[in-house]
Amino acid sequence: MPKDRRLPLIYAIILLDVIVGAAIGPSMPEFVRGLPQPQLWLSVGTGLFLGVQLFSAPVLGRLSDGYGRRPILIVAAVGTLLANILLLPVRAAYLFANRLSDGLTNGMYATVRSAITDISPREQLFKNLGIEGAIISLGFVLGPMAAGVLLTVLAVPPGRQAQYIVGMVVVLAAVNVVLSLLLRETHEQRNGVRGAELRAELSRALNVFTLWTRLAAKDTPRRGLRTIVLMQVALTLSTGYYFYFVAFASLGPLHLDARQLAYYFMFFGSLSIGINYVFYTYFADRINQQQAIFWLALVGAPVLAGYGFVGTSVVRLVILTVLDCLTLSLIQGLLEGLLAQRTTDEDRGEIFGLNQALQGLASFATTLVFGGLSVLDLRLPFLWFALCLAAVAWQARRGLRTSVPPGAA
Numbered sequence: 001m002p003k004d005r006r007l008p009l010i011y012a013i014i015l016l017d018v019i020v021g022a023a024i025g026p027s028m029p030e031f032v033r034g035l036p037q038p039q040l041w042l043s044v045g046t047g048l049f050l051g052v053q054l055f056s057a058p059v060l061g062r063l064s065d066g067y068g069r070r071p072i073l074i075v076a077a078v079g080t081l082l083a084n085i086l087l088l089p090v091r092a093a094y095l096f097a098n099r100l101s102d103g104l105t106n107g108m109y110a111t112v113r114s115a116i117t118d119i120s121p122r123e124q125l126f127k128n129l130g131i132e133g134a135i136i137s138l139g140f141v142l143g144p145m146a147a148g149v150l151l152t153v154l155a156v157p158p159g160r161q162a163q164y165i166v167g168m169v170v171v172l173a174a175v176n177v178v179l180s181l182l183l184r185e186t187h188e189q190r191n192g193v194r195g196a197e198l199r200a201e202l203s204r205a206l207n208v209f210t211l212w213t214r215l216a217a218k219d220t221p222r223r224g225l226r227t228i229v230l231m232q233v234a235l236t237l238s239t240g241y242y243f244y245f246v247a248f249a250s251l252g253p254l255h256l257d258a259r260q261l262a263y264y265f266m267f268f269g270s271l272s273i274g275i276n277y278v279f280y281t282y283f284a285d286r287i288n289q290q291q292a293i294f295w296l297a298l299v300g301a302p303v304l305a306g307y308g309f310v311g312t313s314v315v316r317l318v319i320l321t322v323l324d325c326l327t328l329s330l331i332q333g334l335l336e337g338l339l340a341q342r343t344t345d346e347d348r349g350e351i352f353g354l355n356q357a358l359q360g361l362a363s364f365a366t367t368l369v370f371g372g373l374s375v376l377d378l379r380l381p382f383l384w385f386a387l388c389l390a391a392v393a394w395q396a397r398r399g400l401r402t403s404v405p406p407g408a409a
Contacts, residue, residue, distance in 0.1 A: 018139025026261035027162040031095040043371030052103035053360035061353020079105030081173040110352035126337035130280020133333040140269035148262035237388035240366035297393035300327035308382030
C-alpha cells in the first residue's frame with residue numbers, strides 16, 4: 001500500500017475501535033442494574049479499565065518504538081475482540097473481566113498517535129491529529145447509531161438489548177482485526193527491544209511514581225513536554241464525565257434507556273464531528289493554540305457544571321451539549337498536536353505511552369472521585385469535572401511554550 005494511503009486505514013481502525021466501545025456504552029447499566037449502588041459499580045468497572053493502562057500504555061509505546069506500530073495495533077485489535085467475547089453472558093462479573101482485559105490493550109492510542117505523527121508532514125500535524133479527534137467523535141455517532149438501529153429494527157425487548165449489542169460489537173471487533181493486519185508499518189527506525197529492556201520497562205511501568213520522572217528525563221526547558229502533559233492530565237480529570245454520563249443519564253432524573261442514550265450520543269457525536277472537522281481543517285494551524293486552550297477551557301468549565309443541573313429537561317441537555325462541542329471537545333486535539341511537535345522518531349512511542357499512562361492515572365483518580373461523589377449526590381461529580389477544566393485554563397494562562405525550535409521535535 002502506498003505510503004500516502006496508510007493514514008485513511010489508520011483512521012478506519014480508530015473509527016471501528018471507537019464504534020465498538022461506544023456501542024457497548026448504553027448497555028453497560030444492564031450489567032450492574034441488580035447490584036446495590038449500580039452507579040458505583042459502573043465506576044469500579046471504569047476504574048479497572050483505566051487503571052491497567054497505567055502500565056500497559058508505556059509498555060506498548062516502548063514496544064512500538066522497538067518493533068513497529070503495526071504489531072501493537074494487531075495485538076490491541078485481537079485483545080478488544082477477546083474482551084468483548086467475555087461480555088456475551090450479561091453478568092456483572094463478566095463486565096469487570098472485560099474492563100480489565102480490554103484496558104490491557106487500550107494503550108494502543110499512544111501507538112495510533114505515534115503512527116499518525118510518523119507519516120504526517122509537520123505542516124499537516126495539527127490537521128491530521130485533529131481529524132483523529134473528529135474520527136473519534138464520528139465513532140461516538142456510529143456506535144450508538146448502530147446499537148439504536150439494531151434494537152429498533154429487530155424490536156429487541158429491554159431484557160435482551162445488551163446481548164444483541166454485544167453480539168454486534170464482537171463482529172465489528174473481528175473486522176478491526178482484519179483491518180489491522182492490512183496496515184503497513186509506519187515506523188522505519190526499529191531496533192527491537194531486548195528481554196532485559198522489556199522487563200525493566202514493565203517494572204518501571206508498574207511503579208506509577210516513576211512515570212513523571214521518566215518524562216522529565218526526556219524533557220528539556222525548550223521542549224516543554226511536562227507543561228503540555230500537565231494540561232492533558234487536568235483535561236483528563238475533567239473528561240471523566242464521558243465515563244460518568246451514561247450512569248448519570250440512565251440512573252438520574254433523565255432516566256434514559258439504552259435506545260434513548262443511543263439517540264443522544266448520535267446527536268452529540270454528529271455535532272462534534274462537524275465542529276472538529278471545520279476547526280482543525282481551517283482554524284487550528286492559524287491561531288495561537290495557547291490562547292485557544294485558555295478560552296475554550298474557561299468557557300467550558302461552567303458548561304460542565306451545568307450538566308449536573310439539567311434535571312429532567314432535554315432542552316437544557318441539548319443546549320449544554322452544543323456548548324460542550326464548541327469548547328471542551330476541541331482542546332484535546334490542540335494538546336496532542338503540541339505534544340507531537342516535540343517528539344522524535346526515536347522516542348515518539350515512548351513519550352506518547354508515558355503521556356497516556358499519566359492520563360490513565362488521572363482517569364483512574366477521577367473515577368474514584370466521581371464514584372464517591374455520585375453516592376452522595378448524582379450531580380456532584382459535574383462540579384468536580386468543572387473545577388478540573390478550570391485548572392486547564394489556569395495552566396494555559398501561566399504560559400505554555402508553543403514555539404518548537406529546529407531539531408527539538
